[in-house]
Amino acid sequence: MxxxxxxxxxxxxxxxxxxxxxxxxxxxxxxxxxxxxxxxxxxxxxxxxxxxxxxxxPKNKNYILTSIKKTLNFKGNNDTKVISITKYNWITYTGWAASVVLAAGLLWTVNQNTTLQSNIEVANVKQALLETQIANSKNSLEEAQTLVSVLRDDAITKIPLAGQGNFASTYAKVYWDKKEQRIFLDAQGLPEPPEGKVYQVWSLKLSPLTPTSLGTIDDFATDTNKIFEIANANQSEAFGITLEPAGGSETPTMEFLYTLGVAAS
Amino acid sequence: MDLDILVEKFKQKDEKAFESLYAMYSESMHGVIFNIVRNHDIAEEIMQDVFVKAWHKSDTYSSKKGRFFTWILNIARNAAIDKTRSKSFKNTKQNLDASFFVDILETSDNLDNTTDAIGIKNYVGKLAKKCIEVIELLYFKGYTQTEASETLNMPIGTIKTRNRNCIKELRNMVLN
Known part of the structure; x- marks a missing residue:
């Protein structure tokens, strides 16, 4: 064909x-x-x-189909289509399940990360604390070694300061390292100064009596061993400690002379 | 989706298949029906009747008997022509004498301004009267080849070749 x-x-x-x-x-x-x-x-x-x-x-008339579907009693005869749940296949479910698992996993990871980071911070703080303690210990050790060397050094002059007047029960000691032009004041025997007052250390010449301030001890309360290293370039003949208003005074207030000691020349 | 599968599902009363087929053919049916009755409300009413009827008698369709398009086209044309013969329709005094589908295209206030509609309008403007007549009778009115031959007073062979050539022109216009 x-x-x-x-x-x-x-x-x-x-x-x-x-x-x-x-x-x-x-x-x-x-x-x-x-x-x-x-x-x-x-x-x-x-x-x-x-x-x-x-x-x-004539122009597209959507309502004709709507009307037909209503007449025929179609299940989905509304304009707003309700999508039947059965339309979703296993891939959809698996997909959603996977994303839920993934989201949970991410949350867990983020949470873990936060915990670990805060752990690291805590560890860092602890480490800093330990380092400070070690540094403190080293300082203490150095101080102690210095003291020991001072005590053993022949060149060091030991001057006991006796309690004066009302303060007879107090005492102090000065270890004078002339070579290094410094003194170590052991103020263990002094009471804690009242509020607003400080101890002031004086270097004295005896004839005529001339006091020279070596400075105030501002950290008396916080210092644990009460040994203070103070520079002293004077040709001192005696050392005295008075109680002065905070900041110190030009001249010693003799009513509050706690201890005094003369260097054996 | 393959048309055969879609039609098979439609015959098994699958609503989605129905909606797909409606989307494919409803505009065409609406055009054919409106061309016959020339009344918007009546055309819409017939549209509903046609598709409801198609749903209910879907099991009578067989691809051996013809194209699915042709099957539903027959239902639409018959429903529209039946309507024009009813008493109520005659009372509306629609003047349907000597009206052709081209009239609708030429006074296309109510047409979609789609490229297709505009393209077809241009085509129809150039279409010979002999084509308009034969297309009107065979596709819009559902005449058999014998009826068309008698109405146009020409042999069946001539009807066939003329129609073939007219549709060829249409295809060149709208399918390329």
């Missing part, structure tokens, strides 16, 4: 129009199954006719 001649006869256009007999329709159906070019020709004719007839339609 000549397929082209058959197509050109115009019978397929009539087939789409529905103008043929039942017998002719069945023949064409059989031919379409056998010859893809006939089927393709029918599809093209149909597409063109659908476009032409659709062009004469």
């Amino acid at each position: 000549d397929i082209n001649a058959y197509i050109e006869s115009g019978i397929l256009e009539l087939y789409v129009a529905g103008s043929l007999s039942d017998k002719e329709n069945e023949e064409i159906y059989a031919l379409m199954q056998k010859h893809p070019e006939i089927l393709q020709e029918v599809l093209n004719i149909e597409a063109a006719v659908i476009k032409l007839t659709a062009a004469t339609a």
Whole structure:
């Protein structure tokens, strides 16, 4: 059979129009199954006719379909479509489950990270504390070693300062390192100064009596061993300690002379 | 989706398949129906009747008997023509004499301004009267080849070749 001649006869256009007999329709159906070019020709004719007839339609009326679906009692006959839960397949569920697991995992990781970071901070603080303690210990050790060396040094002059007047029960000692021009004052025997007062250390010349301030002991209360290193470049003949208002005085207040001691020349 | 599968599902009363087929053919049917009755409200009413009917008698369709498009086109044309013969319709005094589908395209106030509609309008403007007549009778009115032959007073062979050539022109216009 000549397929082209058959197509050109115009019978397929009539087939789409529905103008043929039942017998002719069945023949064409059989031919379409056998010859893809006939089927393709029918599809093209149909597409063109659908476009032409659709062009004469009034504007798209969505409510017609809505109305039809209502008449037919369709389940989803509302405009607002309710998507049935059964539409979701296992991939959807798996996907959601996976994202939930992932989110939980992320939260856990973030939480772990925060905990670890705060642990590190705590450890850092502890370390700083220990370092300070070590530094303090080292300082104490150095101080102690210095003291020991001072006590053992022949060149060091030891001057006991005796309690004076009302303060007879107090005492102090001065270790004078002339070479290094410094004294170590051991003030263990002095009471804690009252509020607003400080001890002031004096270097004295005896004839005539000339006091020279070596400074005030501002950290008396906080110092644990009560040994204070004080610079002293004077040719001192005696040392005295008075109680003075905070900041110290120009000249010693003799009523509050606690201890006094003369250096053995 | 393959049309055969879609139609098979439709015959098994699958609502989604129905909606797909509606999307494919409803505009075309609306055009055909409106061309016959020339009344918006009546056309919409017939549209509903046609698709409800198609749903209920879906099991009577068989691909051996023709294209699915042709099947629903027949339902639409018959419903519209039945309507024009009813008493109530005659009372509306619609003047349907000598009106062709091209009239709708030429006075297209109520048409979608889609590229297709505009393209077809241009095409139809150039279309020979002999094409308008034969397309109107065969596709919009559902005449058999014998009826068309008698109405246009020409042999069936001539109807077939003329129609073939007219549709060829249409295809060149809208499918390329």
